[in-house]
Amino acid sequence: MTRIPRTSRRGLLATGVVCALTLGASALLPATNAMAATGCAVTYTTNSWDGGFTASVSIKNLGDAVNGWTLGFSFGQSSQRVVQGWSATFEQSGAAVTARSLSYNGALATGATTNIGFNGSFSGSNPAPTSFTLNGVTCTGSTTGPTTPPTTPPPTTPPPPTAQTPAAINGKLRVCGANLCNQYGKPIQLRGMSSHGIQWFPRCYQDPALDALATDWNSDLFRIAMYVQEDGYETDPAGFTARVNDLVEKATARGMYAMIDFHTLTPGDPTFNLERAKTFFRAVSARHANKDNVIYEITNEPNGVSWSTIKNYAEQVIPVIRANDPDAVIVVGTRAWSSLGVSEGGNATEVINNPVNASNVMYAFHFYAASHRDNYRAELERAAARLPMFVTEFGTVDYTGDGAADLASSTVWLDLLDRLKISYANWTFSDKAEGSAALRPGTCNGSSFTGTSVLTESGAFMRNRIRTPDNFPTS
Numbered sequence: 001m002t003r004i005p006r007t008s009r010r011g012l013l014a015t016g017v018v019c020a021l022t023l024g025a026s027a028l029l030p031a032t033n034a035m036a037a038t039g040c041a042v043t044y045t046t047n048s049w050d051g052g053f054t055a056s057v058s059i060k061n062l063g064d065a066v067n068g069w070t071l072g073f074s075f076g077q078s079s080q081r082v083v084q085g086w087s088a089t090f091e092q093s094g095a096a097v098t099a100r101s102l103s104y105n106g107a108l109a110t111g112a113t114t115n116i117g118f119n120g121s122f123s124g125s126n127p128a129p130t131s132f133t134l135n136g137v138t139c140t141g142s143t144t145g146p147t148t149p150p151t152t153p154p155p156t157t158p159p160p161p162t163a164q165t166p167a168a169i170n171g172k173l174r175v176c177g178a179n180l181c182n183q184y185g186k187p188i189q190l191r192g193m194s195s196h197g198i199q200w201f202p203r204c205y206q207d208p209a210l211d212a213l214a215t216d217w218n219s220d221l222f223r224i225a226m227y228v229q230e231d232g233y234e235t236d237p238a239g240f241t242a243r244v245n246d247l248v249e250k251a252t253a254r255g256m257y258a259m260i261d262f263h264t265l266t267p268g269d270p271t272f273n274l275e276r277a278k279t280f281f282r283a284v285s286a287r288h289a290n291k292d293n294v295i296y297e298i299t300n301e302p303n304g305v306s307w308s309t310i311k312n313y314a315e316q317v318i319p320v321i322r323a324n325d326p327d328a329v330i331v332v333g334t335r336a337w338s339s340l341g342v343s344e345g346g347n348a349t350e351v352i353n354n355p356v357n358a359s360n361v362m363y364a365f366h367f368y369a370a371s372h373r374d375n376y377r378a379e380l381e382r383a384a385a386r387l388p389m390f391v392t393e394f395g396t397v398d399y400t401g402d403g404a405a406d407l408a409s410s411t412v413w414l415d416l417l418d419r420l421k422i423s424y425a426n427w428t429f430s431d432k433a434e435g436s437a438a439l440r441p442g443t444c445n446g447s448s449f450t451g452t453s454v455l456t457e458s459g460a461f462m463r464n465r466i467r468t469p470d471n472f473p474t475s
């Protein structure tokens with residue numbers, strides 16, 4: 001398998017342009033509101049590499065609330081092309097580009113910002129557009145007209161799974177060589193967040209929180225951590241099955257991939273939960289067999305057992321899923337808390353020499369950036385040349401899940417995962433008072449989940465990493 005080097009999301013050249021736009025009142029607002037205040041600001045930023053670039057466009061409404069918008073701009077040269085956009089419908093004719101709002105982001109309250117973006121190509125230079133229009137009206141700068149009290153923003157509704165969402169773009173996933181590939185057979189990387197134990201933090205996974213995860217974090221993936229012990233599944237199998245099903249539906253409605261994590265931890269022998277696993281996966285795979293966005297993680301962190309015990313467990317659980325869903329991607333935990341054996345003195349060779357006997361299978365690797373460093377990175381990189389790896393859980397902190405975020409080590413880790421196109425989910429999208437939690441304590445008691453004011457240091461770091469434009473090839 002030849003690894004295809006990934007074009008860097010963070011390219012060689014970064015340019016930033018801030019433009020002021022004024023909304024065209026007549027085109028945007030009902031006639032009765034012709035005296036409304038108008039104005040907005042746009043930030044246009046690009047990361048460029050040799051012949052390609054990613055543009056991030058941030059549109060802030062400084063005037064009264066609007067419902068639906070069209071942004072127009074012209075490239076300096078017609079060799080600059082929009083290749084693939086997101087969060088708006090893009091059209092290009094010659095050098096002229098229009099971007100129209102989608103159903104879920106057309107409403108912009110006073111002071112609200114919406115972010116759109118696209119991947120582009122160019123030859124020669126790649127100048128930023130110098131002028132923008134909104135609904136055909138040339139923008140000139142500041143807010144004009146009387147100010148009116150801000151209107152109540154419409155209730156948040158999840159974005160429909162349009163062609164703009166990660167799940168809609170990539171569709172059904174499959175393992176190709178040592179990669180995760182999308183419906184076009186191209187290697188992709190999914191970047192997202194793991195829940196904390198759903199038995200403890202149900203309020204963190206209600207609609208506003210998941211809206212923010214999908215549209216403010218631009219998360220591709222939501223991992224649903226269903227503990228089996230510790231007041232989890234074993235205490236109420238039907239109830240937890242229903243909760244997981246409900247969370248899969250919520251992820252689906254927002255165009256994210258849903259990873260169903262059978263969160264075994266103690267005891268470390270997955271065989272202890274074999275019958276529970278069969279019962280659980282029989283139910284959830286029957287329910288979601290027709291979806292393309294569900295990934296099954298059949299055991300979180302085996303520990304204190306041999307690889308052959310884990311492989312044996314996998315080869316009993318996988319057929320239960322396959323009976324309902326013949327080709328979904330299934331992730332198998334590895335020895336020593338999904339460290340490929342490293343945390344118990346082993347390495348990936350035992351898996352490379354004796355892989356699970358099933359197709360569309362990946363292997364889990366977990367790390368905690370303040371505890372696990374170069375030797376773990378080296379083993380993951382070595383394994384990833386041979387095995388399809390998925391970092392289904394990692395923390396920016398130490399292995400206890402608490403303590404300070406080690407952002408230097410986390411950056412080295414995430415740069416490695418980006419380079420190798422290894423998908424990941426960060427522990428945790430929750431407001432537990434511990435260093436690994438992305439949300440500040442108490443956040444889940446409220447209804448506001450967007451922006452950085454609700455985030456911990458780890459959360460702000462992860463949101464920055466996850467919300468950058470994806471690289472999902474479609475041809």
Ligand code: IDC
Nearest residue numbers: 265300301337368393399400401432434436
């Ligand atoms: C930790 C949580 C902590 C909780 C504990 C319970 O962060 O709040 O009290 O589980 O068991 C893992 C596990 C994951 C751990 C996490 C941090 O998959 O369940 O979460 N961790 O210790 N493996 C390595 C670290």
